Amino acid sequence: MRKSNHSKNEIDESVYGIPSCHQPRQQHRHRHGQTPDEPALKVALVGSPNVGKSSVFHSLTGRRVIISNYPGTTVDIFRGRTVLDGRTVEVIDTPGMYSLHSITEEERVARAILLKEKPDVVLHVIDAKNLDRMLPITFQLIEAGLPIIVVLNMTDEADAHGIVIDAEKLSSELGAPVVATAANLGRGIAALKNAILEYQPVCLALPVFYDERIEHGVAALLPLVKDSPPAARMSPRSIALLLLREDEQMRRLVAGEGYDLSRIDEIVSGTRLELSHPPAYVLAVAQQRAAGKLAATVMTQRAEGKIKFGERLSRAMMHPLSGGIILAAVLYAMYWFVGVLGAGTLVGWLEEVVFGEYINPWVTGTLQNIIPVQVISDLFVGDYGIITLGITYAIGIILPIVTTFFIIFSIIEDSGYLPRLAMLIDRVFKFIGLNGRAVIPIVLGLGCDTMATIVTRTQETKRERVITTLLLALAIPCSAQLGVIFGILSVSTGMLLTWVGVVALVFVLVGWLASRIITGERACFYMEIPPLRLPRLSNVLQKTYARLEWYLKEVIPFFVVASVVLWAGDIAGLLDAMIAGLRPIVEFVGIPGDAAVAFVIGFFRRDFGAAGLYDLTTQGLLTGNALLVSAVVMTLFVPCIAQFMVMIKERGWKTAVAIAAFIFPFAFLVGLGLDRLLKVLGVNL
Numbered sequence: 001m002r003k004s005n006h007s008k009n010e011i012d013e014s015v016y017g018i019p020s021c022h023q024p025r026q027q028h029r030h031r032h033g034q035t036p037d038e039p040a041l042k043v044a045l046v047g048s049p050n051v052g053k054s055s056v057f058h059s060l061t062g063r064r065v066i067i068s069n070y071p072g073t074t075v076d077i078f079r080g081r082t083v084l085d086g087r088t089v090e091v092i093d094t095p096g097m098y099s100l101h102s103i104t105e106e107e108r109v110a111r112a113i114l115l116k117e118k119p120d121v122v123l124h125v126i127d128a129k130n131l132d133r134m135l136p137i138t139f140q141l142i143e144a145g146l147p148i149i150v151v152l153n154m155t156d157e158a159d160a161h162g163i164v165i166d167a168e169k170l171s172s173e174l175g176a177p178v179v180a181t182a183a184n185l186g187r188g189i190a191a192l193k194n195a196i197l198e199y200q201p202v203c204l205a206l207p208v209f210y211d212e213r214i215e216h217g218v219a220a221l222l223p224l225v226k227d228s229p230p231a232a233r234m235s236p237r238s239i240a241l242l243l244l245r246e247d248e249q250m251r252r253l254v255a256g257e258g259y260d261l262s263r264i265d266e267i268v269s270g271t272r273l274e275l276s277h278p279p280a281y282v283l284a285v286a287q288q289r290a291a292g293k294l295a296a297t298v299m300t301q302r303a304e305g306k307i308k309f310g311e312r313l314s315r316a317m318m319h320p321l322s323g324g325i326i327l328a329a330v331l332y333a334m335y336w337f338v339g340v341l342g343a344g345t346l347v348g349w350l351e352e353v354v355f356g357e358y359i360n361p362w363v364t365g366t367l368q369n370i371i372p373v374q375v376i377s378d379l380f381v382g383d384y385g386i387i388t389l390g391i392t393y394a395i396g397i398i399l400p401i402v403t404t405f406f407i408i409f410s411i412i413e414d415s416g417y418l419p420r421l422a423m424l425i426d427r428v429f430k431f432i433g434l435n436g437r438a439v440i441p442i443v444l445g446l447g448c449d450t451m452a453t454i455v456t457r458t459q460e461t462k463r464e465r466v467i468t469t470l471l472l473a474l475a476i477p478c479s480a481q482l483g484v485i486f487g488i489l490s491v492s493t494g495m496l497l498t499w500v501g502v503v504a505l506v507f508v509l510v511g512w513l514a515s516r517i518i519t520g521e522r523a524c525f526y527m528e529i530p531p532l533r534l535p536r537l538s539n540v541l542q543k544t545y546a547r548l549e550w551y552l553k554e555v556i557p558f559f560v561v562a563s564v565v566l567w568a569g570d571i572a573g574l575l576d577a578m579i580a581g582l583r584p585i586v587e588f589v590g591i592p593g594d595a596a597v598a599f600v601i602g603f604f605r606r607d608f609g610a611a612g613l614y615d616l617t618t619q620g621l622l623t624g625n626a627l628l629v630s631a632v633v634m635t636l637f638v639p640c641i642a643q644f645m646v647m648i649k650e651r652g653w654k655t656a657v658a659i660a661a662f663i664f665p666f667a668f669l670v671g672l673g674l675d676r677l678l679k680v681l682g683v684n685l
Contacts, residue, residue: 039081039090043196044119045151046110046141048134049096050419050530051127052153054078055183057093058542060193077109078546084193092117100140100238101245101280106460108249114146115233115253121199123192125151128158128165128180129531131299135291136284138174139208145235149177149195156182157531162302170298184536208290211282217244217271224264228254243268245280310532317420327421331443334408342404351396360388379567390563393642394556401448402551403544409444410543414535423529432508433515434459438468445476450643452476453650463520469651470514470659473643474666475507477635481610485631488610488617495628495685502632506670562641575600589668590675591630592621602634603641610634624685625678629671636667 043060045053061080078093094113095106114122124141126134141148152167171178179195181188209215221240225231230239230253242250243264255261268279275282316322364381371377381388412418422436429438437459445452449472456465456472477485489496569575582596598612613630616622622630647656678685 040087041084041089041121041196042092042117042119043089043121043123044092044094044113044117045123045125046094046097046114046137047125047151048098048127048137050416051096051125051134052183053093053096053125054543055539056123056125056151056153056181056189056192057091058539059183059186059189060089060091077113085197087197089196092119097137099137100144101242101247111249114144115230118233120147121196122146122148123151123196124148125153127530128152128155129161129163131163131165132288132292132295135294136287138176139287139290140238140241142174142176143208143235143241144238147199147201149179149192149199150174151183151192152178152180153183155180156185156187157533164300164302166298170294173294173298184533184539208287210286211275213271213274214241214244214279214282214286217267217279220267221264224267225254229256230254241283244271245283246272246278314416314420314529314532317417318423320424323420323424327424330412330417330421334405334443337408338401338404342401346400346404347397350400351392355392355396360392363387375571379564382567382570384563384566384570386560386563386567389566390559391556394559398448398450398559398642399548399551402451403548405444405448405451406544406547407540410540411535413543414533414539416530416532419529432471432511433467433518434464434511438464441468441472442476445472445478446482449473449476449478450640450646453643453646456650461520463518466518466520466651466655467511467514469647469655470662471507471511473647473659474510474636474663475503477503478640481635485610485613485635488614488627489631492685498628498685499631499635502670502674503635506636559642562645566641585668589629589633589671591626591633591671592616594621595630598630599634599637602637603644625675625683628678628685629675632674633667633671636670637664 045057047053057078057080061082077095080091080093082089082091092113094110097107097110099107100111113119122141124138126138138148138150150170152165152170155165158165165180167178167180177195177199179188179192181192183189210218218237218240221243222236225239225243226236228236228239230250239250239254243254246268251261251264254264272279317326360381367381367387368374368377371380374382378385380386383389418440421439424436425439426436429435441452441455441459444455452472453469456468459465459468485499486496489499566575578600579596582599583593586596586599587593595613595616598610598616601612602610613622613627613634617627644656644660647659651659
């Protein structure tokens with residue numbers, strides 16, 4: 001480890017590819033070509049997951065937050081603005097990353113922001129309790145020549161664990177400013193704002209010297225990459241190290257301007273052959289060793305006492321037996337809060353009272369007077385009108401559900417339970433080609449599959465997102481549908497258990513087959529386990545507000561479009577044609593033909609379809625085996641139109657249509673098989 005107070009002569013920047021301390025790009029006070037709408041400063045937050053980046057972000061920006069997808073991806077980026085000492089500062093919260101060597105889509109987006117957005121200051125937020133595990137990324141950011149400030153966050157928790165870090169000494173060793181914070185308490189934020197404003201280009205220390213064969217490879221690559229496109233923002237040394245790690249995306253960036261990569265590939269291959277382990281492993285070991293050595297010099301640890309309650313609870317959450325019991329309790333709490341309170345009480349009040357008794361009657365009467373042509377007025381206030389269907393569904397039905405979910409999700413998220421849940425479920429989900437991360441959208445789907453499809457963004461690879469989207473559309477009934485189906489099957493315990501068994505079998509079997517058919521990258525599952533915390537109400541409300549703002553802006557238009565499509569289909573007679581076309585198929589699988597209406601309407605709203613079955617049941621037209629088969633087919637048959645529209649948005653129309661094309665016939669095939677099996681076994685329910 002070299003110290004930062006060396007003179008410029010001590011490190012030959014031209015040899016190591018470190019950008020000069022005095023290059024104009026770091027003079028951030030006067031951005032070149034700045035327009036009046038552009039911020040005076042741009043700040044990016046980077047760091048591993050669960051280190052408190054969001055707390056730092058909200059402490060810097062307050063509620064002035066914009067959530068958007070990063071271009072070309074489905075990864076959410078939080079942007080916010082604040083004013084510091086009269087200057088407008090844009091703050092970007094990047095997805096969690098464990099290394100500049102990008103593996104997941106989130107890590108690729110985080111690195112792309114550093115390269116393309118060209119922040120004036122990069123805040124590397126690290127968990128003070130795990131300094132040795134955090135420092136390797138610090139080293140990589142320094143190697144890249146980025147203008148970093150190290151934010152030593154969670155110092156309150158570090159202090160509670162008896163960990164004391166000499167921030168001044170750490171700053172001296174790294175050659176970069178270090179600011180100690182406890183962002184969740186607002187501690188150190190004023191000092192951090194000052195550090196951003198007063199940031200000046202500094203000579204960063206060269207943190208790690210690698211194996212001699214690695215250094216030879218770097219030296220050979222430097223002249224080949226120093227003029228490549230990524231060298232405009234990242235040091236040639238960092239580019240060379242990423243190439244030696246066989247980072248394919250960096251290789252494509254270097255080759256972007258028609259560079260001849262043959263010599264680069266030759267050097268990378270030669271270096272790999274000289275080493276007994278892959279270069280990525282050799283680099284990681286060297287960085288971790290240097291990190292441990294540096295942490296030992298700046299950190300002291302008081303003697304640990306007895307294991308605290310939080311640690312005991314943390315271990316219990318990840319144990320198969322006790323973790324399963326805790327999970328059941330959490331799921332019940334979610335079901336009560338989202339399913340009973342949100343989907344039941346609040347939806348009932350908003351849909352039936354607010355919209356049903358006040359808004360819709362008044363709007364309908366007013367518009368029908370203003371617009372005498374019924375076809376046109378139906379576009380707004382008819383059975384499939386934009387207001388009476390689209391807006392009513394979006395505000396009266398979905399909004400209460402997502403609001404209650406966002407609240408409890410933020411509480412669970414801030415408590416630190418999600419990483420433990422993912423660890424608990426990981427082994428089970430691996431059987432169907434997923435990992436622990438998939439538990440979140442799957443559980444959420446029991447409340448609302450539309451929102452759960454959006455949450456699949458939290459999964460790492462495209463392959464996992466497609467599998468989870470397929471399973472959500474096929475075998476996860478939403479809370480509204482679940483309630484109605486439970487109601488109509490409650491007449492027979494055997495019927496209800498058979499329905500649960502068939503749907504669960506389909507979930508596992510299709511997931512297992514999909515994991516073997518769908519190609520793509522398999523995600524590496526590793527997760528930092530943060531300490532358990534009591535969520536802060538202000539953080540929960542801020543997150544809920546930001547997510548609801550995003551929902552209102554991005555999802556409501558889909559409901560409006562769906563209303564217009566239905567209105568047009570009704571006018572053209574397509575709905576009647578669909579019912580007539582489905583009737584013989586329904587009868588073939590042993591279900592009365594009158595149920596065809598319920599299946600068609602169920603595509604537009606799941607609980608409407610289930611309610612149609614309920615009506616047939618109460619009229620005595622649907623009983624016994626046919627009732628069970630109908631409930632199974634209805635569960636598997638539809639992603640509703642809102643979910644289908646979101647599937648198109650999230651996965652693209654080809655994937656969405658492919659999933660729907662598989663689900664529609666498959667659902668009836670399962671119903672047919674169940675009907676014939678019951679007859680063969682002589683079962684009459």
